[in-house]
Structures are given as C-alpha cells and as structure tokens.
Amino acid sequence: MLEVRELAAAYGDLRVLWDISLEVHTGEIVVLIGPNGSGKTTFLRTVAGLHRPLSGDIRLEQTPIHTLPAHQIVERGIILVPEGRRLFGGMSVLENLELGAFTARARVKRHEMLKRVLDLFPILSERLHQRAATLSGGQQQMVAIGRALMGLPRLLMLDEPSLGLAPLVVQNIFEVVRDIGREGVTVLLVEQNARVALQLADRAYIVEQGRIVDQGTGAHLLADQHVRRAYLGYAPRAGTTTDRSASLRE
Amino acid sequence: MSIETVAQNLVFGLFVGSMYGVAAVGLSLVFGVLKVLNVAHGELLMIGGYVTFWLFAVLRIDPFLSMLVTVPALFLLGVVLDRIIFRHVTRLTGEAKIKNSLLVSFGLSLILQNVVIQLFRADERSVQTSYSGTGLTAFGIVLPYTRLLILVIALVAILSLHTFLQRTYTGKAIRATAEDWEAAALAGISIQSVYLLTFGLGAALAGIAGTLVSVSYSITPSIGLAWTLRALVVIVLAGTGRILGAFPVGLFLGVAEALSATFIGPAYRELVGLVIFLFVLLLRPQGLFGRT
Numbered sequence: 001m002l003e004v005r006e007l008a009a010a011y012g013d014l015r016v017l018w019d020i021s022l023e024v025h026t027g028e029i030v031v032l033i034g035p036n037g038s039g040k041t042t043f044l045r046t047v048a049g050l051h052r053p054l055s056g057d058i059r060l061e062q063t064p065i066h067t068l069p070a071h072q073i074v075e076r077g078i079i080l081v082p083e084g085r086r087l088f089g090g091m092s093v094l095e096n097l098e099l100g101a102f103t104a105r106a107r108v109k110r111h112e113m114l115k116r117v118l119d120l121f122p123i124l125s126e127r128l129h130q131r132a133a134t135l136s137g138g139q140q141q142m143v144a145i146g147r148a149l150m151g152l153p154r155l156l157m158l159d160e161p162s163l164g165l166a167p168l169v170v171q172n173i174f175e176v177v178r179d180i181g182r183e184g185v186t187v188l189l190v191e192q193n194a195r196v197a198l199q200l201a202d203r204a205y206i207v208e209q210g211r212i213v214d215q216g217t218g219a220h221l222l223a224d225q226h227v228r229r230a231y232l233g234y235a236p237r238a239g240t241t242t243d244r245s246a247s248l249r250e
Numbered sequence: 251m252s253i254e255t256v257a258q259n260l261v262f263g264l265f266v267g268s269m270y271g272v273a274a275v276g277l278s279l280v281f282g283v284l285k286v287l288n289v290a291h292g293e294l295l296m297i298g299g300y301v302t303f304w305l306f307a308v309l310r311i312d313p314f315l316s317m318l319v320t321v322p323a324l325f326l327l328g329v330v331l332d333r334i335i336f337r338h339v340t341r342l343t344g345e346a347k348i349k350n351s352l353l354v355s356f357g358l359s360l361i362l363q364n365v366v367i368q369l370f371r372a373d374e375r376s377v378q379t380s381y382s383g384t385g386l387t388a389f390g391i392v393l394p395y396t397r398l399l400i401l402v403i404a405l406v407a408i409l410s411l412h413t414f415l416q417r418t419y420t421g422k423a424i425r426a427t428a429e430d431w432e433a434a435a436l437a438g439i440s441i442q443s444v445y446l447l448t449f450g451l452g453a454a455l456a457g458i459a460g461t462l463v464s465v466s467y468s469i470t471p472s473i474g475l476a477w478t479l480r481a482l483v484v485i486v487l488a489g490t491g492r493i494l495g496a497f498p499v500g501l502f503l504g505v506a507e508a509l510s511a512t513f514i515g516p517a518y519r520e521l522v523g524l525v526i527f528l529f530v531l532l533l534r535p536q537g538l539f540g541r542t
Contacts (some may be wrong), residue, residue: 048436049435050432050435050436068437069435069440069441069442070432070436070441071438071439071440071441073433074435074436074437074438075438080436082432082433082436086427086430086432086433086436087426087433088429088430088433088434089429090425091422091426091429092424092428095422095426098419098422099422099423099426099437099439100437100438102419102437102438102439102440104425105417106438147437148436151437152437169269235477
C-alpha cells in the first residue's frame, strides 16, 4: 500500500533522515521504534506532506505522493494523528471531530462516522460541547484519534499516542488501535513504549539516527538481543548509559 | 455640563467606535489566521472609501447602497493581493515571516497610496448625501441618519462574520487554521485556500470600514496609516487571537476618546487611546479578552 524508497529529509542544514526505505502492506499494523531524535516524527510528517523530502520517493499504491500538499494526502486516505495531539483547543470536541471529516470524501459520511467514534470512545459523548483544551490528556488523545478516524483513513499514522498518559489510558488507546486495525484500517505507529507496540505489531522497523537498522515481525524483534537491551530495558549487565536511558523511557 | 451633552458624546463615541471596530476586526482576522501583520490594511480601507466616493460622485449611487459593489470589489482585491504577494510571505516561518510581512505590506501601502493619488489626486474628498445632516432627536440626543446607519451596518457585518465563523464548515476551517495550521492541514483543510479566503474577507471588512469612513469624514489618499495604527491599538487591546473581540474594544476606544474629549478637552482625544494602550500592556499584557 505505502512504499517509501531511499527517503532523505533535513531541517535546514540539519540532516534528519538518511535513506529510509520501508513498506506497509494493506491491513498490517506496522510499528516504528527508536530513540528520541532518531527521525521517527520527521518521517511521519514527511509522509503526511507537512515536510518536503530532500530526495527519495513515497508512493501510495504506485502513485507518488511526496509532492502533494498535506490536505491532498488526507484526501487520499493517509491520515496522521500528530505528536502531542494538536487539538483545536478553543473549539468544542464536536467541532474538532467534525473538522476531521473536512474532505469531500469524508464529509458525506460524517454522521455515521461520528457514531462509530463515540462507540469507540463513549466518554466523549458527555464531552461533545466542552472546549477540547479542558479535557484530560487521555480524552484529548481520544479526540485526536477520533478526529483522524472521521477523515476515513485507509492508512492511519499515529505519532506517540501514549506520550504522557497514565498506563490504564495507554492500554485503552492501544486496544482501540488494535480494533481499528481489525476493522481493516492499515496502521503505521511510532511509539516509545516499545514492548506494547511490538506486541501489537505485525511487523516493525527500528530507526536509529535517521536510518533503518533492523526490521522484522513484532515477535522476532521482541526476542532480538539488541532490541531487548536498547528498548525493552533487559540488560545482561545493567550500567551502560544507553541501557539506562532506554529503561527510563520504559 | 448637562447629562444630555455627556450622553450625546457617548453616542457619538459609539458611532466612531463602530468604525474602529470594523477596521480592527479585518486586521485581526488576517493577523490571527495568516499570522501576517498587514500594514496596508488602512490603505485597503482608504481604497474602499474612494470606490464609494467614485460611485457616488460619478454614478450618483447612494454610499450605503454602493457597498454592494465596494465590498465584493475589495474582496477581489484582497484575493488578488494574497495570490500575487502574500502567498510568498505566508510560506515563510518564524522571524522571516513577520519581518517580511511588515516590509512587504509597508511597501504595498506606499504603492496603493500613490496609485490612488494618480487616480484621484491628493485633494480631500467627502460623500455628502441628501440626508447628511438630518436625523432623529430622542431624549435631547441627536442621532444623525448616516451615523445610525454606520452603527447598524457595522453590527450586521460583525454578526454575519461571527455566524459564518461559528456555524459553517468553512468558517470552522478558518478558526481551526488560526489555532494550528498544521493540525488543520492534517484534517484535510487546504491552508492556501483558507488564507486566500481570509485575506479576501479582511479586505472586504476594510472596504466596509472605508465606506463608513467616507460618509462621516473627508478622505485623502494618506489616511491609511492612521487607520492601521488605530486598528493595531484595538487588536492589541483585545488580545491577539481574539478575532471578534476587536469589535467591542473598538466601540470602547471610540467611547473613551469621545468622553475624554468632553471632560478633559478635545486636544487629548488621541492621547487617551494611547494611555489606555499603555496601561493595558502594563497590567494585562495578554489583552482585555486574551487567554493566558
């Protein structure tokens, strides 16, 4: 479905991505893990059209999309839930959800999609007319995911949906992501919480310093020595700085 | 000083303030959404005034009726300016964006002024309708018809804008873009189209304000800067990001000026706005309606 070849990106003179190639097949849940600053967010922003690549190409079903503006990429069904949720804080929850269905394609189905989103996140029914900024972090994340679903994604990209949320809420969010995947939406997930993410993943890529250093099925990577040491907090011998920072993130 | 005199000045303050309000809301809308400070906003207002004047002087069209032409014309002018000039500025980010927006719009204001001088000469112009100078008297207060119409038109314009922004899908897209343009783009909103429409609306509001100004003051090609500055004072007082909050603050400034002219003396009229400006910045830097 999504095919990325030799993608490179930079912010001014600062190179962030080198030669990223990956594929996401229809119906898969694919996870990207890697340390802070490794370029995962830049990668998703580039696919979503918020950032122009230096070189390489991004194709959706063989059609190049990396020259399109962001709203046309949304129109084609690639929708990003950005890092930090980025809700329209001064607007109501309902308005946030409605805006998710802004494209002509999604707008005709907005009433049935709203029902589905409220089925997924029943708590939001009570909050529809509240300003989005007044919700708790977990509820804001629900609105952010709900807003993306309102746009009828074929490929849903999520950037760190668990960031700053309580463990119980994280569990709930990941269950919903799993359900969304089961309903046929392809998912590309970037996540710090490597253990949970890898359990969810059909396949995963490890990104370090702007390059893909490993890939495999979720189960395969969960068992991998390097992944266990760097991302899951199992160290044969505790003490090295990378191990400590990785376990702190856990 | 009689109570009638005070009430009379208060009412005239409201009339003047409604023009401040409309001028400021246009500037505030463009600033809030495009994050561009259009110094040429006052020149757009001035051009609106000249279109009204021209339609009145040449075709004898009533100034209020001529808004049916003036407002769409200014909307189109705004769209063209966004397309050929401001599109290149809104693409920038951070400091480059604000600096370039100031430079470009300041240059534009000079160009627009000189174009109007070529077309209409620098003489003062005004629109005198058959009903100018007549009006109602209620409780000893004189309410000239032109001034009453100004207030009504200002209110209708602002309420229509409010309804548009709150109720329609497009209006919500404009508000969403003002809050976070990247998130808006990720919702499938074309940011360029929102900018184009918003700049057109800002110019249309300047056109409305220009018409209102042309029937109450005389106009010259150089009035633009004074209106830009006044609109700027109003939007800073209201708090940036509070687009429609600029209207009540405009009314407030008009009333404050009128009352200070009554109680302190006409010479202090301009000063009072700046003093209020200073105190608000000191005591409530987020503006009267701003959220912290």
